[in-house]
Amino acid sequence: MDMVLELKHALYLNLIKDARYLYILNGLKNTLVITFFAVLIGIFFGFLIALIRNFCDNTGKLKLLNRLAKFFVVIIRGTPIVVQLMILFFCVFSSRSANNILIAIIGFGINSTAYVSEIFRAGLNSVDRGQIEAGRSLGLNYFSCMRYIILPQAFKNILPALCNEFVSLLKETSVAGYVAVQDLTKAGDIIKSRTYDAWTPLILIALIYLILTYCLTCLANFLERRLKRHERK
Amino acid sequence: MRGNKNALIKINDLNKKFSNGHVVLKNICLEIFEGDVVCILGLSGSGKSTFLRCLNLLEKPSSGEIFFEGKNILSEKINIDLIRQKIGMVFQNFNLFPHLTVLENLILAPKKIYKKNNLELKKEAYELLKKIGLAKKIDSYPSVLSGGEKQRIAIVRALMMHPDILLFDEPTSALDPTMVGEVLKVMFELAKEKMPMMIVTHEIGFAKKVANRVLFLDDGNLICDESPEKFFNEQENIKIKRFLNCMTYK
Ligand SMILES: Nc1ncnc2c1ncn2[C@@H]1O[C@H](COP(=O)(O)OP(=O)(O)OP(=O)(O)O)[C@@H](O)[C@H]1O
Ligand SMILES: [Mg+2]
Numbered sequence: 001m002d003m004v005l006e007l008k009h010a011l012y013l014n015l016i017k018d019a020r021y022l023y024i025l026n027g028l029k030n031t032l033v034i035t036f037f038a039v040l041i042g043i044f045f046g047f048l049i050a051l052i053r054n055f056c057d058n059t060g061k062l063k064l065l066n067r068l069a070k071f072f073v074v075i076i077r078g079t080p081i082v083v084q085l086m087i088l089f090f091c092v093f094s095s096r097s098a099n100n101i102l103i104a105i106i107g108f109g110i111n112s113t114a115y116v117s118e119i120f121r122a123g124l125n126s127v128d129r130g131q132i133e134a135g136r137s138l139g140l141n142y143f144s145c146m147r148y149i150i151l152p153q154a155f156k157n158i159l160p161a162l163c164n165e166f167v168s169l170l171k172e173t174s175v176a177g178y179v180a181v182q183d184l185t186k187a188g189d190i191i192k193s194r195t196y197d198a199w200t201p202l203i204l205i206a207l208i209y210l211i212l213t214y215c216l217t218c219l220a221n222f223l224e225r226r227l228k229r230h231e232r233k
Numbered sequence: 234m235r236g237n238k239n240a241l242i243k244i245n246d247l248n249k250k251f252s253n254g255h256v257v258l259k260n261i262c263l264e265i266f267e268g269d270v271v272c273i274l275g276l277s278g279s280g281k282s283t284f285l286r287c288l289n290l291l292e293k294p295s296s297g298e299i300f301f302e303g304k305n306i307l308s309e310k311i312n313i314d315l316i317r318q319k320i321g322m323v324f325q326n327f328n329l330f331p332h333l334t335v336l337e338n339l340i341l342a343p344k345k346i347y348k349k350n351n352l353e354l355k356k357e358a359y360e361l362l363k364k365i366g367l368a369k370k371i372d373s374y375p376s377v378l379s380g381g382e383k384q385r386i387a388i389v390r391a392l393m394m395h396p397d398i399l400l401f402d403e404p405t406s407a408l409d410p411t412m413v414g415e416v417l418k419v420m421f422e423l424a425k426e427k428m429p430m431m432i433v434t435h436e437i438g439f440a441k442k443v444a445n446r447v448l449f450l451d452d453g454n455l456i457c458d459e460s461p462e463k464f465f466n467e468q469e470n471i472k473i474k475r476f477l478n479c480m481t482y483k
Binding site: 130140153 | 293314316319324328329341345387391394
């Protein structure tokens with residue numbers, strides 16, 4: 001009985017009193033917004049970079065761009081996301097006029113671009129070389145081959161890895177507090193400092209992260225199964 | 234007869250050196266004419282595949298010239314896609330598109346490139362499939378076909394582009410022996426229709442029957458270009474003789 005009462009009190013103190021649940025809602029919103037737009041940026045530019053690198057590997061053209069892309073990926077994957085965010089926040093956008101959340105979106109977007117480009121690249125490479133050779137030998141150009149032959153086959157290999165990447169991105173946004181963004185993690189942190197209760201808010205936000213990533217993983221599995229089903233008839 | 238005819242393909246001093254320094258083709262000169270059915274023989278690693286792949290630039294030659302219907306395909310100004318539309322290629326591993334049905338495999342390229350309408354293409358595909366006895370497979374996916382069926386469909390896929398020449402790289406080597414005949418039969422029919430073909434093969438019987446020229450590649454050198462009668466019956470080159478002996482006792 002005591003335990004239940006204690007829990008009730010803890011929840012009241014950490015959520016209801018002074019409308020502290022608003023921190024969590026607002027933090028959740030920020031976390032989702034940052035993740036969502038960073039994902040969009042990551043997919044778009046990651047795909048572009050993968051395409052440039054694949055195009056260069058296949059045709060020997062665009063060598064300079066290919067080298068730049070490689071360089072970018074090495075830098076981003078070789079440095080911590082927190083450092084990248086802080087460089088953006090304190091150096092690049094130090095004028096303060098920029099919106100913190102926007103900076104976080106750009107930072108996480110750039111970061112995920114590098115990882116997603118490698119995922120796409122591996123996916124494109126996973127399709128047997130004979131496929132593009134068959135397409136090209138029929139007279140289809142590189143882009144038609146990509147669109148009608150390679151990508152439809154690569155997508156099945158790409159999708160699971162892509163979903164994993166977004167699950168980790170969602171979790172990684174928890175360092176957004178370093179650049180003064182009140183994301184979900186920061187919300188827990190703020191509540192903790194108000195109530196002097198560490199357990200309740202931290203376990204609460206951990207649960208929220210867990211639910212989010214679990215849903216994403218389920219979605220990924222569902223999509224994967226659907227794609228597999230279309231494979232043969 | 235050849236003297237006054239323009240070559241379909243003319244190759245001058247073709248060389249191919251891979252980036253690892255390995256020289257695979259050495260100063261190859263050759264002319265291919267309308268109606269030629271050329272079989273290319275040679276030991277494994279002698280450069281047969283590389284040679285064939287140089288002709289449609291799947292492999293980039295290191296030096297030399299290749300003229301296709303009078304156009305230098307190694308010139309910067311050439312659009313290689315336009316050339317490839319006229320040079321069909323059939324691969325050892327078929328390379329059908331597994332995510333597309335047989336019909337979709339056949340019409341993808343002509344639809345995108347020649348912008349023909351679907352109905353017309355479908356009819357053409359159906360007619361060609363009927364000719365090789367595979368009309369009922371038109372809506373199947375490649376994964377349910379046998380190797381022989383896959384290869385015959387790969388040949389039809391190349392034909393759908395109305396090529397002026399067909400290149401075959403060991404088209405029957407990946408097949409179960411029971412299926413080799415059905416593929417060779419299709420190629421035999423094509424030869425009768427005067428389709429120019431260049432065929433890398435180990436099927437000596439087929440070469441004897443169908444080819445009008447037999448080439449022999451030895452370590453990147455084209456050391457023989459003769460009629461099959463001469464090549465198989467009056468062969469004097471020791472290396473080729475030894476090769477032929479190996480083939481017949483295989
Ligand atoms: N991409 C490559 N890079 C380096 N060397 C290569 C490459 N492709 C082929 N080779 C080498 O070139 C030589 C000729 O290869 P090729 O495939 O043309 O021979 P082949 O006559 O077709 O042999 P097979 O009968 O086994 O198919 C071989 O020694 C091979 O190892
Ligand atoms: Mg070969």
